[in-house]
Amino acid sequence: MRDGVPTPVPRLFNRVNLADRLVGDDVAVPRPLVLTSLHGYQRSWAGADLVAGLTLLVIAVPEQLATSRLAGMPPITGFYAFVAGTVLFALLGSNPQMSVGADSTIAPLFAAGVSTLALTGSAHYVDLVAILAVMVGLIVMLVSILRLGWIAEFLSTPINTGFLCGVAVIIIAHQLPEFFGLPPTGGTDLHRVGYVVTHLHEVNGWSLAIGIGVLAVMLVSARLDRRIPAALIGLAGSTALVAALGLQSHGVAVLGTVKTGAPHLGLAGLSWSTLGSLATLAAVVALVVVTQTAATTRGFAERGGYDVDAGRDFLGVGAGSVVAGLVGSFPVDASPPRTGAVATAGGRTQAGALGAAAVVVLLVPFANVLSDVPLATLAAILIFIALRLFRVGDLIAIARFNSFEFALAAVTLLTVALVGVEQGIAVAVGLAILDRIRLSARPQLHVLGRLPGTTSWQRSALDPSAEQVPGILVALFATPIWYANAVHFREEVSDALTHTPEPVRVFVLDTIGMSDIDFTGSRAMSQVLDLFERDGIAFGIARAGVHLHDSLRRSGLAARIGEDHFFTSVNEAVATLTAGPPPQA
Numbered sequence: 001m002r003d004g005v006p007t008p009v010p011r012l013f014n015r016v017n018l019a020d021r022l023v024g025d026d027v028a029v030p031r032p033l034v035l036t037s038l039h040g041y042q043r044s045w046a047g048a049d050l051v052a053g054l055t056l057l058v059i060a061v062p063e064q065l066a067t068s069r070l071a072g073m074p075p076i077t078g079f080y081a082f083v084a085g086t087v088l089f090a091l092l093g094s095n096p097q098m099s100v101g102a103d104s105t106i107a108p109l110f111a112a113g114v115s116t117l118a119l120t121g122s123a124h125y126v127d128l129v130a131i132l133a134v135m136v137g138l139i140v141m142l143v144s145i146l147r148l149g150w151i152a153e154f155l156s157t158p159i160n161t162g163f164l165c166g167v168a169v170i171i172i173a174h175q176l177p178e179f180f181g182l183p184p185t186g187g188t189d190l191h192r193v194g195y196v197v198t199h200l201h202e203v204n205g206w207s208l209a210i211g212i213g214v215l216a217v218m219l220v221s222a223r224l225d226r227r228i229p230a231a232l233i234g235l236a237g238s239t240a241l242v243a244a245l246g247l248q249s250h251g252v253a254v255l256g257t258v259k260t261g262a263p264h265l266g267l268a269g270l271s272w273s274t275l276g277s278l279a280t281l282a283a284v285v286a287l288v289v290v291t292q293t294a295a296t297t298r299g300f301a302e303r304g305g306y307d308v309d310a311g312r313d314f315l316g317v318g319a320g321s322v323v324a325g326l327v328g329s330f331p332v333d334a335s336p337p338r339t340g341a342v343a344t345a346g347g348r349t350q351a352g353a354l355g356a357a358a359v360v361v362l363l364v365p366f367a368n369v370l371s372d373v374p375l376a377t378l379a380a381i382l383i384f385i386a387l388r389l390f391r392v393g394d395l396i397a398i399a400r401f402n403s404f405e406f407a408l409a410a411v412t413l414l415t416v417a418l419v420g421v422e423q424g425i426a427v428a429v430g431l432a433i434l435d436r437i438r439l440s441a442r443p444q445l446h447v448l449g450r451l452p453g454t455t456s457w458q459r460s461a462l463d464p465s466a467e468q469v470p471g472i473l474v475a476l477f478a479t480p481i482w483y484a485n486a487v488h489f490r491e492e493v494s495d496a497l498t499h500t501p502e503p504v505r506v507f508v509l510d511t512i513g514m515s516d517i518d519f520t521g522s523r524a525m526s527q528v529l530d531l532f533e534r535d536g537i538a539f540g541i542a543r544a545g546v547h548l549h550d551s552l553r554r555s556g557l558a559a560r561i562g563e564d565h566f567f568t569s570v571n572e573a574v575a576t577l578t579a580g581p582p583p584q585a
Contacts, residue, residue, distance in 0.1 A: 036312070037096035037349040045348040052347025053355035056099060058229035059341055060356060061363070063385075065235075065255075065370065066378040067102040068330075070171065072111045072120040073129060075258050076367055077329040078102045079360050085320035085332035086357040090350035093316030094309040095297045097347050099338035100320050104385045105292060106285050106333050108170045109421040110136075113281035120186075127269040129330045132278050132285070134267065136331040137321030139286035140293075144314035152291040158398050159428040160291065162409035164389045166416025166424055171386035173417075175379035181207025181251065189417055204251045210238045211376035211383075218384040226344065231381050238377040239370070247374075255373040260365050263327035284422045289333045293317050296334040300343055337388070408432055441484035445492035448474040448510060448570065455571040457510070471505040472578065473497065474570055478513030481521030490524045494531065504537055508573045512543040522555035529560060540565040540573040 060082055068078030082101035089100040110132055111120065118125040143149060155163070173189035176196045181204025185195045214234035221230035242252055294310055301308040313334070320332045342352065399406040408428055416424030448457040449466030457474055458466045475496055481489050497504055517525065532539045544552070544566055552558040558566070567573035 034091045035350070036094050037090070038351060041349065041351070045351075048346040048348050049352040050355070051352075052097075052342045052345040053352030055227065055229075055341050055345040056338060056347075056353055057356040057359055058232040059338055060099075060101065061360070062231040062235040062378075062381055063104075063338070064102045064360075065373070066231075066381040066385075067104050067107050069375070069378050070104060070111065070174065070382055071102070071107040071129065071330050072115065073126060073330055075255060075370065076260065076364065077126075079364055079367065080263055080327050080329040081324045081332050083357045083360055084324040084327060084329060085317070086350075086353045088320035088323055089313070089316035090354050091316065092312060092319055093350075094312040095301065095339075096306065096349045097300055097304060097339055097342045098297055098313065099335045099342055099353055100317055101332050101335060101338070102330065103292075103333035103335050104171060104382060105164065105167055105389070106288055106331055108167055108174065109288065110281060110285050110331060112170070112421060113284075114278075117277055124269065126328065127267070128274065128278065130325045130328050131267055131270060131274060132282055133321050133325030133329060133331040135275070135278060135282035135325075136285045136289060137318045137323075137325065139282060140289050140314050140318030140321065142318075143286070143290050144311045144318060147311060149290060149294060149310055149314060151287065152294045155287070155291050155425070155429065156405075156408070156432055157394075158405040158409040159412050159425070159432060160295075161391060161394045161398060162412030162428060163288075163416055163421075163425060164391065165395065165409070166413045167421070168386040168390035169413070169417035170421075171382050171389070175382050175386075178253065178375040179208070179211040179379040179383060180204070181211075181253065181376060204253075206247050206250050206252045207374065207376040210241070210252070210374050211380045214238055214377050214380035215384055218381070222384075226341070231384075234380065235373060235377055239373045242374055243372045248372075253375045254371065255375065255378070256371055258367045258370050260367045262364075263329070265326055267326065280422065284425060285331055287425070289317060289321070289331065290314060292336070293334040296336050296339055299336075300339055304343060337385075404435060408435070437484060440479060442488055443477065443479045443485060445489070445496055446476040446478070447496060448476055450571075450574075455569075457570045457574075468501075469574070470502050472508070472574055473500055473504045473506070474508045474510060474574065476510040476512070478510075480514055480516040480518075481524065482516070482518045483520035486518075486521045486524035489521070490527055493528050497531075497535075497537075504535075506538045506540075506574065506577045507532060508540050508542055508567075508570055508577065510542045510570050511545070511548060514548055515545055516547055517551045517555075519555070522551070522557055525552075525557055526555075526560075529557070538577045540567055540577050542567045542570045542573045 064078035064082045065075055066078075068075050068081075071077075085100035085102075089098065093100075110129065114125060114128050114132060118128050143151070170189055173192045176192060177183070177185055180196055180200075182196060182199055182202060185192060187195075214237075217234045217237075218230040221228040221233075242248065242254060248254055293313055297308050297310055297313045317332065317334055324330060324332050345352075347353075395406070395409060398409050408431055411431060412424050412428035414424075415427050446459045446461065447468075449460045449463075449468050450457050451463065451466055459476065460466045460468065473496060475493070477489060477492070479485070497507075529539065531537075539561060541561065549558065549566065552561070565577075567576065
């Protein structure tokens with residue numbers, strides 16, 4: 001997930017191991033187990049970290065508050081999530097700039113899932129979300145321990161783009177009633193939009209004006225300078241306006257009493273049946289967390305010029321979710337926008353984030369001062385985030401590149417927005433895998449020609465100067481032959497023989513890229529050899545790898561082809577086979 005990533009990000013470090021970077025390139029030291037980014041801290045970094053911490057603080061306070069509303073959780077739990085995510089990631093993670101806490105990408109995902117099991121906002125709902133947070137955290141930690149980060153790659157860029165756009169639609173649909181000052185409603189996203197349309201005559205003008213004003217401040221500030229704390233300005237200004245003008249008496253809905261005090265440690269309502277009902281949702285949320293964490297840590301490491309350990313970062317984010325759940329909050333995730341803010345502010349280590357978390361802890365006892373925050377303000381903040389998630393430019397780029405991949409993005413978007421997040425991801429991943437199978441099952445057999453004056457052979461379609469040698473057909477099949485493409489391989493060879501201008505006397509198969517052949521593929525190869533023997537065509541294999549050669553030996557095909565018909569290059573194969581058999585003694 002790449003919403004709101006500011007570019008370019010200053011290149012702060014040389015690309016070396018973080019631990020070595022901090023103590024000097026000439027000193028080899030083991031990577032510390034905890035507080036990696038603070039190892040060897042230098043006083044000269046304090047100023048940059050202080051600015052980064054203050055920047056993070058003014059962004060995080062209103063954002064965490066708004067995200068807790070999106071998650072259907074008590075407002076204070078957003079602060080708990082930020083503190084838990086920040087502290088545990090600073091302890092266990094590797095990225096010196098990444099911000100972890102409540103995130104708008106996963107909030108509507110788990111809120112929609114848990115709301116099918118309990119009434120949103122009820123004590124049972126809060127208990128289930130806390131259990132879910134622990135489950136998600138343990139799964140993400142397991143991904144780190146078992147080195148399973150590669151599973152994130154099953155969500156391709158088109159799928160990620162469609163997913164984020166779908167989440168954006170969900171966020172906007174959920175916030176529209178509060179943005180317009182209407183009473184809350186439930187149901188599907190379509191129902192919520194329809195509800196707003198049919199109740200426009202009941203819109204509260206003050207709430208709508210506040211929402212539009214805060215949204216305008218955020219949009220203009222983003223245009224002028226991303227460092228402007230627009231969300232905090234909007235929150236403080238609208239809260240002061242409500243208090244000064246007594247707008248609650250004019251129907252402006254506000255946050256209300258905010259519970260303060262220390263959280264209760266532990267989980268309530270834990271049972272095997274609860275774990276079973278949340279298992280699928282936890283796996284989906286964990287997959288999104290792993291994907292977004294991997295994209296965030298690698299993306300900012302590349303921009304900043306430092307190395308990271310993605311496995312350590314998964315461990316830190318997962319541990320943050322576990323602790324967040326144990327204190328009654330919800331799952332946490334890496335945040336691209338907040339990480340971008342830290343990077344832009346020049347943050348060197350996690351010290352700035354820890355400082356921001358410490359201030360949030362100090363603010364918790366006084367959180368009730370936020371009771372006059374208009375719900376329209378929080379809705380505007382979330383709608384702004386959603387607009388950043390809906391990347392129209394990415395959709396256009398995908399559509400221009402490939403219509404099928406755009407269809408994947410569109411299907412994901414529509415399924416997430418209209419059916420559900422879990423279903424949307426499942427459908428899109430299934431379609432993407434089927435598309436990969438379709439492409440690998442129909443690879444092209446490339447005809448090669450010799451480049452004039454050389455011993456090199458190139459695909460004729462790529463280089464028009466590549467010359468076909470009469471009576472010789474050199475072909476490249478740069479993929480394993482397996483049960484899905486075995487028949488296709490045989491048909492491609494037959495078709496190539498049919499379309500040559502002169503009868504073929506020698507056929508050379510370039511197998512660079514053909515790493516394997518399975519049993520079905522060996523049957524197809526045997527039928528090709530039958531064809532060559534029938535037509536008196538000499539056959540040789542060039543550039544076969546060890547694994548392919550072993551597979552051909554086990555199938556008996558290597559003996560049938562002849563061990564002396566395996567060559568290290570195409571030119572060697574052509575020269576040997578066209579020279580004919582050696583003279584008899």
